[in-house]
Amino acid sequence: MRGLRKKAVALAAAAALVMTSLVGCAGSVDNSEVVATVGESEITAGVANFYIRFQQASMEGYYMSYLGEDMWTQEVSDGVTYEDNMKDSVMESLQQFYILRDHMEEYNVSLTDEEKASIEEAAKAFDEANTDNAKKKVSGDKAIVQEVLELMTISEKMYDAMIADVDTEVSDEEAAQKAMQYVLFATSTTEEDGSTTEMSEEEIATVKANAEDCLAKAKENGNLEAYATEAGLEAKKQTFDAESTSLAEEVIKAADALGEGEFAEVIETDSGYYVVQLTSLLDREATDTKKESIVKERQNDKYQEIFDAWKEATEITVHEKVWKKISLQGLGVTAKTVEEADESEDTTDVNEDTASETEDTASETEDTASETEDTASETEDTNAEK
Numbered sequence: 001m002r003g004l005r006k007k008a009v010a011l012a013a014a015a016a017l018v019m020t021s022l023v024g025c026a027g028s029v030d031n032s033e034v035v036a037t038v039g040e041s042e043i044t045a046g047v048a049n050f051y052i053r054f055q056q057a058s059m060e061g062y063y064m065s066y067l068g069e070d071m072w073t074q075e076v077s078d079g080v081t082y083e084d085n086m087k088d089s090v091m092e093s094l095q096q097f098y099i100l101r102d103h104m105e106e107y108n109v110s111l112t113d114e115e116k117a118s119i120e121e122a123a124k125a126f127d128e129a130n131t132d133n134a135k136k137k138v139s140g141d142k143a144i145v146q147e148v149l150e151l152m153t154i155s156e157k158m159y160d161a162m163i164a165d166v167d168t169e170v171s172d173e174e175a176a177q178k179a180m181q182y183v184l185f186a187t188s189t190t191e192e193d194g195s196t197t198e199m200s201e202e203e204i205a206t207v208k209a210n211a212e213d214c215l216a217k218a219k220e221n222g223n224l225e226a227y228a229t230e231a232g233l234e235a236k237k238q239t240f241d242a243e244s245t246s247l248a249e250e251v252i253k254a255a256d257a258l259g260e261g262e263f264a265e266v267i268e269t270d271s272g273y274y275v276v277q278l279t280s281l282l283d284r285e286a287t288d289t290k291k292e293s294i295v296k297e298r299q300n301d302k303y304q305e306i307f308d309a310w311k312e313a314t315e316i317t318v319h320e321k322v323w324k325k326i327s328l329q330g331l332g333v334t335a336k337t338v339e340e341a342d343e344s345e346d347t348t349d350v351n352e353d354t355a356s357e358t359e360d361t362a363s364e365t366e367d368t369a370s371e372t373e374d375t376a377s378e379t380e381d382t383n384a385e386k
Contacts, residue, residue, distance in 0.1 A: 028136050029326060031144065036091065036318045038098040049139035049326050051148050052090045057333040059086065064332075072328040083328045091318065097151035099310050100158040107161035111153060119149045137331060162306050163299040170291040177239045177286035179279045180255045181224045182247075184236075185211040186272040211266045211273035219263055224277040237279075239286035251276060 031046025064071055072083040104110065111119075123146040130140060185207045188196045199207065214233065221227040228235035238246060242256050248269040258264060258278035267274040 029139055031139050031141065033322045033325075034319055035322050035326075036095065036316065038095050038316050039102055039314045041098040041102065043094050043098060044144075045322055045326065046139040046141065046144045047147055047151075048090070048094060048323070050144050051094060052087070052326065052328075053138035053140075053333050054148070055086075055090065056328060060332060069332065086328060087323070087326075091323070095311070095316055096307070097155055099307070099314055100155050101151060102314075103310055104154060104158065107158060109154065109157045109161050111150065111157075115153055119146055119153065122149055138333070159303055162303050166295070166299045166302050168295050168298075170294045172282060172287060175287050175290040175294055176281075177241055177283050177290050178256065178281055179237065179239045179283040179286065180258075180276055181228075181235050181237055181279055182251065182255075182274050182276045183211075183214060183224065183228050183233050184272050184274055185214070188271070208266070208268075208273050211275055215263060215266055215275045218275060218277065222261075224263070224275065239283045241290070248274075250274075 029045045029049045031044060031049070033045040034042045035045050035048045036043045060071070067074055067082070072086070073081055075081055076085045123142050126140065126145050127135070127142040135141065187204045187207055188198050190196050214227070214231070217231070218224040218227040221230075225235040225237075227233075240246060240252055240255065242252070244252050246252075248267075248271065250267050250269050251274050254264040254267050255276050255278055258276075260278055260281050262278055264274075264276040264278075267276060
């Protein structure tokens with residue numbers, strides 16, 4: 001089950017993770033300050049800070065090697081930085097957690113004694129695995145860690161409950177995926193620097209003639225892949241339906257009109273000429289995968305419909321002056337599991353006067369988010385009524 005798997009991952013992550021590197025000199029967050037109110041609930045700075053750090057370590061681990069240490073100041077889109085994008089995502093997730101918690105009774109959702117015990121054990125393990133200074137920087141008090149894990153667990157259980165009555169039956173006809181083989185005769189060349197150069201009209205004419213020759217000989221053989229192998233060409237396989245965008249629209253349309261085993265006439269596209277053979281009117285594996293995708297889409301649509309109505313009816317206020325104090329630019333976070341930390345040298349020395357801090361902690365979860373502390377300017381509180 002989706003929920004059980006995710007909850008196990010979250011709890012295991014919190015129990016095993018160790019903050020091994022805190023780089024920066026940002027100050028600590030006042031955990032009692034209120035970042036936002038969601039209905040009657042208050043999201044404290046402590047909860048927001050720990051949740052975003054929990055995600056930040058994972059994000060920096062994935063992307064910092066590509067984007068550099070200033071990744072959070074770089075723009076994702078015009079005027080929107082990675083930090084802006086991450087904080088928006090985190091705030092949405094936090095609001096979602098509390099809205100779902102407020103509606104638990106409607107779906108008879110509660111935490112079992114076993115779940116409560118597991119959460120408490122995970123929070124205790126995190127508390128014991130990390131230094132006081134590291135926990136202070138990421139608001140990793142045991143009570144805060146426990147609250148975040150409870151919210152995450154409730155969120156997963158609510159999702160499962162909200163989609164429980166979704167129809168999971170999908171017919172072959174609705175999900176049908178066909179299969180083709182194709183050879184592309186490109187009309188451009190790719191240079192070493194990644195740039196492309198279009199061929200001359202004469203060269204393109206030659207390419208088209210080669211494609212037509214390939215089609216004629218593949219028809220004689222009866223199997224495009226077999227002929228391509230003999231001729232030293234590359235035949236690729238692709239599953240699809242009429243709505244697929246995996247290949248050029250012209251290719252999908254032509255292939256979709258074929259009977260099993262039939263060849264299309266040479267297809268001209270912006271990228272070159274395609275020789276195509278339909279190999280199956282119903283690819284079993286691809287069709288079953290499509291069925292899963294359709295069911296998941298139904299479930300997500302049902303969940304979103306219910307949640308959006310709840311959110312619309314909930315008064316939400318974000319206290320921007322408090323939220324701004326948590327900045328991803330103020331503190332970089334690196335995390336390892338307890339086992340990884342044990343294998344490496346001790347990195348718990350902290351020097352807050354320089355740009356280098358090393359601590360124990362960790363982070364690993366399936367949601368997206370990240371956060372740090374701020375030395376930023378203050379602005380007026382903004383209210384968003386949903």
